[in-house]
Every structure is written in structure tokens, then in C-alpha cells.
Amino acid sequence: MLEPNKASRLPTTGIRRDRRKFYLILGVLVLLLPILFIYCLCVGKYPVTPGESLRILYGVATGATRDWTPLTESVVVGLRLPRILASMMVGGSLAISGATYQGIFKNPLVSPDFLGVSAGASIGAASAILLSLSATYIQLFAFCGGLVAVIATVTIPRLMRSESHIMLVLSGIIVGGLMSSIMGYIRYVADPTSQLAAITYWTMGSFSYIRMEAMLPILPVILIPLLLLLRLSWWIDILSLGEQEAKSLGANVQGTRYLAVACATLLTASSVCISGTIGWVGLVIPHFGRMLVGPSNPRLLPIAFLIGAIFLLVVDTVTRTITTAEMPISILTGLIGAPFYALLLYRQRKRLQ
Amino acid sequence: MQKALALLLSLVLLTTSVLPVLAANTNATPTASTVLVNGALVAFDAYNIGGNNYFKLRDLAFVLSGSVKQFGVDFDAATNSIMLVVGESYTPVGNEMTAPGETAKVAVPTASQVILAESQETDASVVIISLLDLVAYNIDGYNYFGLRSVGEALNFAVEWNEAANAISLDTSRGYGEDATLVTESPTSPDTSPREMMTVIDMLGREVEVYKDTQSVAFAWGGAGSLVFAVSGHDLISAGNLAAFGNFLRYVHPPIADIGFVGRGSVDLEAIATQKPDLYIARGTELEGIEGVTKLGIPAIALFAENEEDVIQAITLLGVALNREEQATAALAEFHAVLDRARALVADIPAEERVSAILMGSSPGRIAHGEQMQSKMIENAGGISIVAAHPELTSAAAWVDAGIEQIFAWDPDVIFLTTTASYVEELLQDPAWANLKAMQNGKVLLVPSQMDSWEFPGITTCLGVLWMVHTMYPDKLSREEFDAAVVDFYRAIFRTDVNPDLLGY
Numbered sequence: 001m002l003e004p005n006k007a008s009r010l011p012t013t014g015i016r017r018d019r020r021k022f023y024l025i026l027g028v029l030v031l032l033l034p035i036l037f038i039y040c041l042c043v044g045k046y047p048v049t050p051g052e053s054l055r056i057l058y059g060v061a062t063g064a065t066r067d068w069t070p071l072t073e074s075v076v077v078g079l080r081l082p083r084i085l086a087s088m089m090v091g092g093s094l095a096i097s098g099a100t101y102q103g104i105f106k107n108p109l110v111s112p113d114f115l116g117v118s119a120g121a122s123i124g125a126a127s128a129i130l131l132s133l134s135a136t137y138i139q140l141f142a143f144c145g146g147l148v149a150v151i152a153t154v155t156i157p158r159l160m161r162s163e164s165h166i167m168l169v170l171s172g173i174i175v176g177g178l179m180s181s182i183m184g185y186i187r188y189v190a191d192p193t194s195q196l197a198a199i200t201y202w203t204m205g206s207f208s209y210i211r212m213e214a215m216l217p218i219l220p221v222i223l224i225p226l227l228l229l230l231r232l233s234w235w236i237d238i239l240s241l242g243e244q245e246a247k248s249l250g251a252n253v254q255g256t257r258y259l260a261v262a263c264a265t266l267l268t269a270s271s272v273c274i275s276g277t278i279g280w281v282g283l284v285i286p287h288f289g290r291m292l293v294g295p296s297n298p299r300l301l302p303i304a305f306l307i308g309a310i311f312l313l314v315v316d317t318v319t320r321t322i323t324t325a326e327m328p329i330s331i332l333t334g335l336i337g338a339p340f341y342a343l344l345l346y347r348q349r350k351r352l353q
Numbered sequence: 354m355q356k357a358l359a360l361l362l363s364l365v366l367l368t369t370s371v372l373p374v375l376a377a378n379t380n381a382t383p384t385a386s387t388v389l390v391n392g393a394l395v396a397f398d399a400y401n402i403g404g405n406n407y408f409k410l411r412d413l414a415f416v417l418s419g420s421v422k423q424f425g426v427d428f429d430a431a432t433n434s435i436m437l438v439v440g441e442s443y444t445p446v447g448n449e450m451t452a453p454g455e456t457a458k459v460a461v462p463t464a465s466q467v468i469l470a471e472s473q474e475t476d477a478s479v480v481i482i483s484l485l486d487l488v489a490y491n492i493d494g495y496n497y498f499g500l501r502s503v504g505e506a507l508n509f510a511v512e513w514n515e516a517a518n519a520i521s522l523d524t525s526r527g528y529g530e531d532a533t534l535v536t537e538s539p540t541s542p543d544t545s546p547r548e549m550m551t552v553i554d555m556l557g558r559e560v561e562v563y564k565d566t567q568s569v570a571f572a573w574g575g576a577g578s579l580v581f582a583v584s585g586h587d588l589i590s591a592g593n594l595a596a597f598g599n600f601l602r603y604v605h606p607p608i609a610d611i612g613f614v615g616r617g618s619v620d621l622e623a624i625a626t627q628k629p630d631l632y633i634a635r636g637t638e639l640e641g642i643e644g645v646t647k648l649g650i651p652a653i654a655l656f657a658e659n660e661e662d663v664i665q666a667i668t669l670l671g672v673a674l675n676r677e678e679q680a681t682a683a684l685a686e687f688h689a690v691l692d693r694a695r696a697l698v699a700d701i702p703a704e705e706r707v708s709a710i711l712m713g714s715s716p717g718r719i720a721h722g723e724q725m726q727s728k729m730i731e732n733a734g735g736i737s738i739v740a741a742h743p744e745l746t747s748a749a750a751w752v753d754a755g756i757e758q759i760f761a762w763d764p765d766v767i768f769l770t771t772t773a774s775y776v777e778e779l780l781q782d783p784a785w786a787n788l789k790a791m792q793n794g795k796v797l798l799v800p801s802q803m804d805s806w807e808f809p810g811i812t813t814c815l816g817v818l819w820m821v822h823t824m825y826p827d828k829l830s831r832e833e834f835d836a837a838v839v840d841f842y843r844a845i846f847r848t849d850v851n852p853d854l855l856g857y
Binding site for chain 2: 044045046047069070071073074075077078079080129135188191192195197198201206208209211212213214320324325326327328
């Protein structure tokens with residue numbers, strides 16, 4: 001009698017402990033994010049005290065009388081605020097879309113970069129720059145480029161009637177190679193004095209110039225897929241049980257899969273629209289999240305979003321404050337991301353086997 | 354899906370393929386310059402289109418008839434082609450030398466087939482030498498041809514005397530031949546080895562170059578303006594004209610057809626085929642210089658990163674291309690403009706000096722203190738803010754100081770690189786509206802769209818003068834500045850320009 005009792009109790013306490021741990025981590029992150037947000041709003045090269053930054057933010061929100069210079073307000077509200085919001089949005093979006101791709105394709109190597117989304121979006125943007133189109137079109141093209149790339153990557157294994165992970169990896173290499181060639185061609189024909197610099201700006205991720213007006217139209221394209229993914233997360237778990245089991249549990253396997261991939265792609269493409277390509281976040285942060293709260297997507301996705309947002313916010317603030325000249329953000333994400341990924345793989349080596 | 358991919362690919366390829374420049378009707382004004390033929394004044398019915406003069410072939414044949422460069426004109430209605438017969442005396446048809454037009458006309462670009470031929474002394478038959486590619490416009494039913502391209506084809510000298518506002522045709526000399534350098538027997542084939550001389554290029558290399566270099570090639574976009582300032586278009590046989598190409602094509606349309614030897618880095622096979630007398634390399638093109646030298650083509654290296662470089666490069670080109678006089682003249686103009694700029698601002702007291710920065714290809718990216726663009730601000734009497742920040746200086750050009758840093762400086766004037774694609778966004782951004790420069794209307798693109806004055810080159814001096822005009826308008830009015838621009842282009846490039854044309 002003792003044996004079955006023990007057996008049934010142990011997992012239950014395990015689940016409880018997991019849940020407690022999840023809520024604890026969630027709580028810490030949810031608290032940390034606004035603290036960092038305010039801290040980052042208070043630092044920068046323009047001389048403005050933290051107290052004044054906060055008063056300006058409060059004053060602008062409530063419409064209180066202004067006793068600060070208009071230029072100071074411009075710096076806090078017009079430069080720092082959009083930049084901070086953008087880095088949080090992009091970091092969170094890349095992380096949650098990376099987690100989604102990894103869950104859907106059941107492949108720990110997959111990331112937004114890997115599926116060619118970022119490269120495709122850059123090509124879209126670069127084509128629009130070549131055509132001398134306006135900023136709105138550049139974003140639209142970036143978006144379509146990202147979609148085309150991910151569709152190509154996902155379609156190649158299907159054309160070869162293969163569901164294997166290796167095939168998806170190879171497909172990613174094929175599409176990635178093609179994309180870099182097209183990008184190389186665009187750079188080759190671009191006018192070196194004008195267009196090339198703008199194209200480079202897109203491919204080298206940067207938050208150095210974020211305008212609130214440019215970000216607002218993209219916001220719904222980020223928020224809607226974000227909420228959809230959080231709702232879908234339970235079904236992504238079900239899919240990971242395998243097609244037969246998922247169907248027997250009432251899941252619309254194909255529908256869920258397509259919807260989740262579409263949402264993740266929208267998030268990545270929107271991120272590229274805001275900041276250009278930023279590597280490593282979409283790959284490493286989901287793994288870090290899994291290390292903290294386990295592989296269950298309903299827990300992983302919100303955690304990944306929060307960690308991604310915090311990570312990129314901190315990294316961007318470091319790039320704009322640590323040196324006299326601003327450092328390209330991809331240098332830091334790579335410097336932190338690559339060794340960290342190695343460490344994660346080392347710790348997860350048993351699970352991967 | 355595959356369709357979508359194909360569509361994207363084709364879109365990408367389509368957008369990147371070169372679009373032909375569509376010829377458009379333009380305005381032709383009666384030529385205001387006097388025309389001298391072998392020293393004698395002749396009134397031609399000629400037009401000035403975009404700075405170049407266009408003449409009727411029959412008028413030229415009529416006037417040159419009897420000279421050593423005489424030629425006959427035959428029109429073949431069947432093939433709709435014009436044949437110019439070298440050496441033949443011209444038979445007038447009666448409509449030559451009509452009175453010069455007095456009003457501006459509409460000129461329509463035409464594609465006339467013009468054949469250059471030679472009459473045989475033995476049986477009076479005609480042998481075709483070549484098909485000419487002459488720039489031509491139709492005005493009121495008559496075809497007018499670019500004088501320089503006709504001179505080049507028939508090998509008579511065409512010169513522009515700025516002081517006298519006169520065009521002179523000289524049949525005693527060949528096209529492009531300098532008056533002081535008349536060769537004794539231009540027709541006899543030269544079999545003796547060509548004379549060489551040693552020059553020291555800007556990498557400090559000793560290079561053997563031809564004493565009479567006839568053709569130069571370059572893959573570096575920055576070389577075009579320097580070579581052109583020293584030798585005009587007639588030595589450029591192949592090159593990457595880059596941004597400056599728009600201007601060169603305007604000054605001398607046939608330049609669009611010059612050969613290609615690479616973009617940025619040299620295409621060795623292409624240059625081996627074309628065999629120019631001299632390859633002009635950027636100082637950083639070390640592998641290219643080695644490759645070209647191995648092909649037996651002399652290669653000299655230039656730098657043009659700052660004012661001193663430009664002066665040195667032009668002096669070197671003057672020696673290497675045997676155009677020292679032109680190089681000296683070009684530099685004299687260059688220094689004259691810079692001296693004028695410095696003199697204009699010399700007596701401005703320190704407290705009235707305007708602070709400025711120059712922003713590059715993206716917002717927040719600026720020219721650092723040691724960079725030429727910042728020195729231009731200083732030369733123009735401005736305070737280069739970055740000069741006080743040596744920590745931003747690096748070996749490379751441009752530094753990402755960050756937008757917030759620019760807000761912290763809040764300069765009086767913000768210059769933007771000519772090609773700044775973000776200017777519209779910036780001007781509409783409410784966050785920027787509170788900057789001093791924005792409120793003073795002093796966030797300005799450096800002119801000009803056709804020939805950027807903040808890129809290192811001979812026209813950099815105009816950039817400095819323009820900065821004087823924008824920072825201290827009471828020292829140099831817009832009219833005075835415009836006049837200086839026209840004078841400079843006339844002196845260096847022998848062409849008339851205006852603000853609309855250059856784009857400023």
C-alpha cells in the first residue's frame with residue numbers, strides 16, 4: 001500500500017515545487033523589468049539627473065507644469081524612451097519567437113536567424129533601399145522578405161518528404177547560403193556612397209535611432225502575435241507529444257503549427273523592422289529560460305519574453321553608455337551569447353543525447 | 354510558395370539591373386561665347402545645351418574647308434546616315450552658316466548614324482574608317498552635334514578660353530594636343546620605344562611611367578574627380594566614375610561609354626585587355642597595384658583623405674600625366690577659394706563663432722576631430738565641437754558618437770553628409786525639433802547632389818566656402834557664393850553650372 005501512495009505523491013510535490021519555482025522566477029522578472037526600465041531611462045550621455053528623468057516622465061504622463069528645458073524632455077521622452085521600449089520589445093520578441101520555433105520544430109538549434117527570417121528581412125529592406133523607397137516600404141519589404149525566407153526553409157524538407165531534424169538544419173543552411181549571396185549581390189550593386197551605408201545599417205542591428213512614430217505602427221504586429229503565442233503555448237506542448245497523440249487529444253495539428261510559426265515569424269520580422277538583425281538572442285535566451293523553468297511552453301514563453309526584454313535592454317544600455325563611441329550591439333550579444341550558449345549546451349548535454 | 358520565391362528573386366534581380374537613362378528633351382540656348390576658327394571670328398548658328406556647345410556639321414565643314422582638317426559631308430537617304438569624308442573639300446549645298454538663333458529652343462536628343470570615311474586617292478572611292486558615336490540634338494529640324502566630339506573625331510583642337518569667353522577651333526593641332534606640345538610628325542607610326550620617367554607616388558614607391566601617357570584607368574571612385582581636374586576627360590579610358598560620374602556625364606556625355614576595369618578593386622583581366630598607359634590606384638589597393646604592375650602597366654597610388662592629400666594627389670597627377678601646368682592652375686584655384694574662405698572669417702571674434710558638427714551616413718554617426726569634414730568646419734570659421742573630444746578620434750573615418758551625445762552638445766549648426774538618406778525623418782522628428790540647429794533651420798545637407806563638396810576632392814574648397822555662407826551669411830551672400838561656384842567650375846571643368854544643375 002505504501003508503494004503506490006509514494007509513487008503518486010512524489011510527482012505531485014514535484015509539480016507543485018516546479019510551479020512555485022515558476023511563479024517565483026516570473027515574479028522576480030516582472031519586478032526586475034520596470035526597475036531596469038527606470039534605471040536605463042536615467043543613464044546616458046546627456047547630463048540629466050535620475051530624479052529629473054523621473055519627474056519628466058511623470059510630468060509628461062500627467063501633464064504637470066514643466067520646469068525643465070524642452071531639450072532635456074526631448075532626450076528623455078524622444079530619445080531614451082523609444083530606444084528603451086524598442087530594445088525591450090525586440091529582445092522579448094526574438095526570445096519568444098526563438099522558443100516557439102524550437103518547440104514547434106522540436107529542435108534546439110533552431111533560431112530566428114537560423115530559419116533565415118532575419119536574413120530574408122534584411123534582404124527585403126535592402127531591396128527597398130536599392131529602389132529608393134520610403135521608410136514605410138522598407139519595413140513592408142523587410143517583413144515580406146522574412147516571411148518568404150521562413151516559408152522557403154520550412155518547405156524544402158516537405159518537398160523532400162522528410163520530417164527529420166537534420167533536413168531542416170540542411171534546409172536552413174541552403175536558404176541561409178542563398179540569402180547571403182543575394183545580400184552580397186545587393187551590396188555589390190548598391191551605390192557605395194549612399195545606399196550601402198543604409199543597407200549596412202539594417203544588417204548591423206542598432207537601436208541608435210528609434211523614432212516613436214516609426215515604432216507605433218509596428219506595435220500591433222508585435223502585440224497580437226505575442227498574445228496569440230501565449231495562448232497557443234499549451235497546444236505547442238501537446239504537439240510535442242507527437243502527431244497521433246496530439247490528434248487524439250483534439251489538437252488541430254497543422255493549424256496550430258502554421259499559426260505558431262506565422263506568429264513567431266511576424267515577431268522576428270517586426271523586430272528586424274525596428275532594429276535590424278540582432279543575433280544570438282533568439283537562440284540562447286529560450287535555452288536559458290528552459291534551464292530555469294523547464295521545457296513546458298506555457299511557462300517557458302512568458303519567461304523567455306521577459307528574459308529577452310531584460311537582456312537586450314541591459315545590453316543596449318551598456319553599448320550606449322560604456323564607451324565614448326557607441327558599440328554595435330551585435331558585438332556584445334555575440335560576446336555574451338556564444339560562450340553562454342556553450343555553457344548551456346554543456347549543462348544540458350545529457351538531455352540532448 | 355515557389356512562385357512567391359521566384360517572384361522575390363526576380364524582383365531583386367529586376368531592381369538591381371541597371372536602368373537605362375532615358376533621354377529627355379532639354380533647353381538649348383544660343384551659344385553666348387564667341388567662336389574663333391584659327392584665330393578668326395566666325396558667327397555660328399550654335400546652341401549651348403547643358404554647358405556644352407552643339408554645332409551643325411555642314412557649318413563646320415563649310416568653315417574648315419580648305420584647311421588641313423577639311424572634310425566633306427554626304428547624306429545617304431537610303432541608310433539615313435551621314436558620312437564625313439576626311440580630307441575632302443566640302444561642297445556647299447546652300448543652307449550653311451545661317452544667322453545665329455536668338456531665342457532658347459527645345460532640343461530633342463537624336464540618334465544619327467555618322468560614319469567617318471576616307472577618300473582613296475587612286476580611284477576616288479571611299480573607305481569607311483569608323484562609326485562615330487556623336488552626341489546630337491535636333492533643334493527646329495536641324496541636327497546639332499557636340500563640338501568636342503566632332504573635334505575629337507576629325508582631330509582638330511577645340512579649346513575654351515575662359516577669360517575671353519571664347520571657343521577656339523585650331524586645325525593646326527590635333528584634338529587634345531597642347532599648343533606647346535605639337536608633335537613633329539603625328540601621322541608617322543612611332544616604332545621607337547616610348548620614353549619613360551620616374552615619379553614617386555603617395556605610397557613612396559618609385560614608379561616608371563610613360564612621359565606621354567595617353568590613357569588612364571582606375572577602379573577607385575575617388576580618382577575620377579582628381580584626374581578630371583588635371584587632364585579633363587580625354588585621358589580617361591576606363592574607370593569607375595562612382596558618384597562623380599553624374600557630373601562627368603553632364604560635362605562630357607561620351608564619358609558614359611568608357612571602359613570598365615573594376616569597382617573598388619581592379620579587374621586584372623579587364624585591364625590587361627584594355628592596356629591603359631597608367632593605372633591610378635587608391636593607396637589601400639595594394640594587391641591591385643601589384644597585379645597591374647605585373648601586367649606591365651604602370652600603377653601609381655594616391656590618397657585623398659584630407660586637404661593635404663588632395664593637394665599632393667593633384668600635384669602628383671600633374672607630373673605623371675605631363676599636365677603640370679593644368680595641375681598648378683587647378684591648385685591655384687583651389688587655394689584661392691580656401692584663402693577667400695579663411696579671409697572672410699578671419700576677423701570674427703571668438704564669442705560670435707558658430708559651433709558645428711558634420712553627421713555621416715546614419716544619425717549619431719559623425720566626423721571625428723581629425724577628419725577632413727571637421728577641418729572644413731574649422732577652415733570655414735566654425736568651432737568643430739569634436740575637436741575637443743580626441744577620445745572619439747580613430748584611425749578610421751566616422752565615429753558613432755550617439756544621438757544623445759549630439760543632444761548634449763546641442764551645436765548651432767548640424768551639417769549632414771550629402772547622401773544622408775535619413776534627412777526627412779530627422780526634420781520631421783519632434784524629438785529633434787528642440788535642438789538649436791533645428792530651430793535655427795541650420796540642419797543642412799552639404800551640397801551638391803551632383804558633386805559632393807564634403808568628399809575629399811578638388812571641389813572640397815567649395816564645401817568650405819559654402820559653410821562660410823551658411824554659418825555667417827552676412828560675410829558671404831548667396832549671390833556671391835553662387836558666383837564663386839560658377840567661376841570655379843568654369844576654371845577647373847570648363848563648364849557652366851548653376852545651383853539647380855548641381856543640386857543645392
